[in-house]
Amino acid sequence: ERDTEPAAPGSAQRDIVITGARENNLRDVSLRVPKGRITVFTGVSGSGKSSVVFDTIAVESQRQLNETFTSFLRNRLPKYERPHVESVEDLSVAIVIDQKPLGGNVRSTVGTATDIWSVIRVLFSRCGTPSAGGATAYSFNDPAGMCPECDGVGRTVHLDLDRAIDWSKSLNEGALLLPGLSVGSWEWSLYGGSGRFDNDLPLAEFGEEDRRLLLHGSGFTVRVDMRTASADMRFEGVVTRFERLYLKRDTAALSEKRREAAARFTVERVCGACDGARLNAAALATRVDGLSPADYARLEISELIGVLERIDDPVGGPVAAAARERLERLAGIGLGYLNLGRETTTLSGGEGQRLKMVRHMGSSLTGLTFVFDEPSVGLHPRDVGRLGDLLVRLRDKGNTVLVVEHDPDVMAVADHVVDMGPRAGSDGGHVVFEGPYERLREADTLTGRSLRRRTPLKGAVRTPTGRLPVRGADLHNLKGLDVSFPTGVLTAVTGVAGSGKSTLVSRVFTAAYPEAVVIDQSAIAASYVGALDAIRRAFARENGVDAGLFSFNSSGACGGCAGRGVISTDLAFMDPVTTTCPECEGRRFHDEVLQHRVAGRSIVDVLEMTAAEAEKVFDDRALLRKLRTLDEVGLTYLTLGQPLSTLSGGERQRIKLATQLHRTSGVYVLDEPTTGLHLADTGTLVDLLDRLVDAGNTVICVEHNLEVVKRADWVIDLGPDGGRRGGELVFAGTPAGLLAHPTSVTGRYLRRDPG
Numbered sequence: 001e002r003d004t005e006p007a008a009p010g011s012a013q014r015d016i017v018i019t020g021a022r023e024n025n026l027r028d029v030s031l032r033v034p035k036g037r038i039t040v041f042t043g044v045s046g047s048g049k050s051s052v053v054f055d056t057i058a059v060e061s062q063r064q065l066n067e068t069f070t071s072f073l074r075n076r077l078p079k080y081e082r083p084h085v086e087s088v089e090d091l092s093v094a095i096v097i098d099q100k101p102l103g104g105n106v107r108s109t110v111g112t113a114t115d116i117w118s119v120i121r122v123l124f125s126r127c128g129t130p131s132a133g134g135a136t137a138y139s140f141n142d143p144a145g146m147c148p149e150c151d152g153v154g155r156t157v158h159l160d161l162d163r164a165i166d167w168s169k170s171l172n173e174g175a176l177l178l179p180g181l182s183v184g185s186w187e188w189s190l191y192g193g194s195g196r197f198d199n200d201l202p203l204a205e206f207g208e209e210d211r212r213l214l215l216h217g218s219g220f221t222v223r224v225d226m227r228t229a230s231a232d233m234r235f236e237g238v239v240t241r242f243e244r245l246y247l248k249r250d251t252a253a254l255s256e257k258r259r260e261a262a263a264r265f266t267v268e269r270v271c272g273a274c275d276g277a278r279l280n281a282a283a284l285a286t287r288v289d290g291l292s293p294a295d296y297a298r299l300e301i302s303e304l305i306g307v308l309e310r311i312d313d314p315v316g317g318p319v320a321a322a323a324r325e326r327l328e329r330l331a332g333i334g335l336g337y338l339n340l341g342r343e344t345t346t347l348s349g350g351e352g353q354r355l356k357m358v359r360h361m362g363s364s365l366t367g368l369t370f371v372f373d374e375p376s377v378g379l380h381p382r383d384v385g386r387l388g389d390l391l392v393r394l395r396d397k398g399n400t401v402l403v404v405e406h407d408p409d410v411m412a413v414a415d416h417v418v419d420m421g422p423r424a425g426s427d428g429g430h431v432v433f434e435g436p437y438e439r440l441r442e443a444d445t446l447t448g449r450s451l452r453r454r455t456p457l458k459g460a461v462r463t464p465t466g467r468l469p470v471r472g473a474d475l476h477n478l479k480g481l482d483v484s485f486p487t488g489v490l491t492a493v494t495g496v497a498g499s500g501k502s503t504l505v506s507r508v509f510t511a512a513y514p515e516a517v518v519i520d521q522s523a524i525a526a527s528y529v530g531a532l533d534a535i536r537r538a539f540a541r542e543n544g545v546d547a548g549l550f551s552f553n554s555s556g557a558c559g560g561c562a563g564r565g566v567i568s569t570d571l572a573f574m575d576p577v578t579t580t581c582p583e584c585e586g587r588r589f590h591d592e593v594l595q596h597r598v599a600g601r602s603i604v605d606v607l608e609m610t611a612a613e614a615e616k617v618f619d620d621r622a623l624l625r626k627l628r629t630l631d632e633v634g635l636t637y638l639t640l641g642q643p644l645s646t647l648s649g650g651e652r653q654r655i656k657l658a659t660q661l662h663r664t665s666g667v668y669v670l671d672e673p674t675t676g677l678h679l680a681d682t683g684t685l686v687d688l689l690d691r692l693v694d695a696g697n698t699v700i701c702v703e704h705n706l707e708v709v710k711r712a713d714w715v716i717d718l719g720p721d722g723g724r725r726g727g728e729l730v731f732a733g734t735p736a737g738l739l740a741h742p743t744s745v746t747g748r749y750l751r752r753d754p755g
């Protein structure tokens with residue numbers, strides 16, 4: 001009957017129809033998502049947005065797609081288990097564009113990941129003088145083009161002699177610090193037992209010849225005398241030996257221990273042969289319009305566009321235009337400050353996500369469903385507008401666009417908004433609003449209310465107790481920056497993407513003040529785990545048994561499923577089938593464990609409790625303190641048994657903050673702490689930061705979220721733009737001062753809504 005429904009204006013497309021979704025915390029959710037439209041999913045973190053978009057829609061799309069393949073193909077693809085949902089109808093193929101780091105290794109660059117470098121290679125092979133050959137001649141991932149010294153990596157690894165050797169000591173005193181060379185060992189005897197060196201002379205006093213022999217000697221045999229035996233051995237200098245054992249072979253083949261040792265004693269240097277450009281001499285000697293391939297890799301994208309505009313001859317023109325079109329897409333989404341040679345492993349999650357987005361923008365496929373995870377991450381309000389344009393263009397090519405997002409400027413481009421709630425975890429999992437953004441602003445939901453609330457600009461700021469100066473910072477794009485970080489206050493470091501915020505705070509400042517505590521979203525929360533340990537101990541004490549019994553990773557595990565609670569069976573031609581373990585019925589523990597109780601509850605009962613419920617059951621003081629900490633950071637909705645791996649970044653970050661709340665006079669550094677946070681959570685986060693500061697601590701946040709900037713005591717604004725056009729101090733002072741600043745981009749956006 002759906003065919004007879006009136007189509008949405010301008011589209012003959014149907015809806016994606018989801019019925020009875022129960023993944024994670026979802027409470028039998030049914031909803032329709034319009035195809036060919038932009039739908040933004042909102043709601044506090046933990047409300048169930050990802051459970052709908054990623055764990056139900058995207059997974060089911062992938063699974064249904066796999067079903068259309070031959071069994072031969074299917075067996076070679078990742079297996080998707082059917083999500084907990086009655087049905088999802090009228091799905092199209094989903095492409096997930098998330099913030100997982102770009103699958104990258106040292107050979108993956110912005111140029112190769114976007115395929116733009118292959119266009120540049122064509123340009124050089126057609127128009128370069130003198131030409132080095134056909135296209136692979138300009139590929140650093142092909143033997144025809146790569147620098148032979150560094151194999152196209154641009155860097156070479158060397159033994160760090162100052163870490164490998166204690167020059168103040170003699171061979172007998174243990175001057176050789178490398179693994180396997182302890183005094184008296186067989187390997188040590190190659191040097192100490194060779195009779196060639198004065199074993200009691202500090203290495204610093206060795207003559208030039210002895211030093212060379214010890215480090216690099218080779219090509220002769222020495223008679224090595226040990227106490228118990230003697231033998232003729234081929235001599236090999238300390239450096240030569242280390243390079244053969246640790247550096248000359250495929251590092252993937254080295255054992256973990258050896259890899260660690262290698263990392264401990266080595267330094268990386270820019271390759272001397274290609275100066276980091278990765279290409280061989282013939283390739284690097286080629287010029288197009290006076291510039292070498294190395295110049296093309298080093299120029300910032302926004303500069304490279306200008307260079308390519310000058311190439312307009314019949315041979316090069318069309319190639320240059322093709323490259324330019326792709327580069328303009330990157331610049332258009334605020335990545336103009338990157339260069340093609342930049343290794344993708346060094347990009348932030350947000351930068352990586354925008355690269356993936358641009359890759360798909362070039363595709364002419366239509367009728368797809370694009371799924372985005374908070375694409376505004378890392379974007380200054382100035383660049384969020386361009387992001388919105390990109391989403392609209394994707395839609396207008398005939399695609400469905402689903403976005404999980406907290407930024408009101410992104411919500412504003414949505415055709416349809418689905419608000420999840422009412423709150424998080426077991427208090428969430430419902431659709432609380434569906435409709436256009438304008439109506440969401442009036443809705444009586446947490447999101448609607450937060451959108452109406454205005455955060456006033458902080459007037460009465462705290463007085464700093466001191467200053468932590470940074471002098472002459474020049475890493476990456478920083479231009480010899482002198483800047484002081486005030487202590488005893490909340491500082492926000494602002495600026496457009498690529499202006500140098502992370503470089504200044506996460507690299508330079510933390511290197512200068514190593515006692516600073518970095519609070520990111522990735523680290524595992526020890527106190528949460530600590531609460532579980534305390535619970536196990538309480539069970540052990542009460543029942544006079546071993547605490548390991550109360551862990552499903554330990555002696556308490558059900559034998560039938562090894563503590564997993566489920567059993568997966570691989571069926572040759574179908575999805576693996578996961579069934580509840582018949583022995584423990586999904587409880588993960590063996591039966592005997594469940595007989596042991598505290599206040600009438602078994603360990604399984606307790607793991608299903610939220611922190612708030614557990615507070616009423618236990619009277620162990622250490623445990624109560626840990627549970628209350630979860631309370632203080634608003635996470636009492638989490639059940640105690642929820643695996644840490646399933647917590648959102650924001651949840652992990654708040655647990656980390658909770659462990660710090662009782663400290664004083666520490667320095668805390670946070671890089672974009674509002675990532676993944678709803679407007680309401682952002683308020684809670686700043687409340688937490690305020691409490692840390694009130695207790696005598698110093699807090700420094702890299703942050704483009706104006707809600708945080710407004711509540712800071714001090715703002716350090718970098719700019720004026722990204723990359724080479726950034727790296728300068730634009731402003732340092734109070735939020736009110738920034739509001740009045742004539743040129744700061746951040747100040748300009750602050751004036752849009754000063755609260």
Ligand code: ADP
Nearest residue numbers: 024025044045046047048049050051425646648
């Ligand atoms: P959102 O995307 O709105 O932040 P999620 O959909 O990620 O929320 O999570 C909804 C709830 O389900 C949260 O309480 C979260 O902790 C929980 N959750 C998410 N993934 C899992 C999982 N794999 N197992 C158990 N609980 C989960």
Ligand code: ADP
Nearest residue numbers: 337346476477496497498499500501502503723
């Ligand atoms: P922000 O935090 O303001 O977005 P960043 O500090 O990440 O800015 O970047 C500032 C400049 O330094 C940019 O031009 C960026 O491309 C460059 N940059 C950042 N990290 C690296 C790196 N690991 N290697 C090379 N350049 C980098």
Ligand code: ZN
Nearest residue numbers: 147150271274
């Ligand atoms: Zn090289």
Ligand code: ZN
Nearest residue numbers: 558561581584
């Ligand atoms: Zn079992």
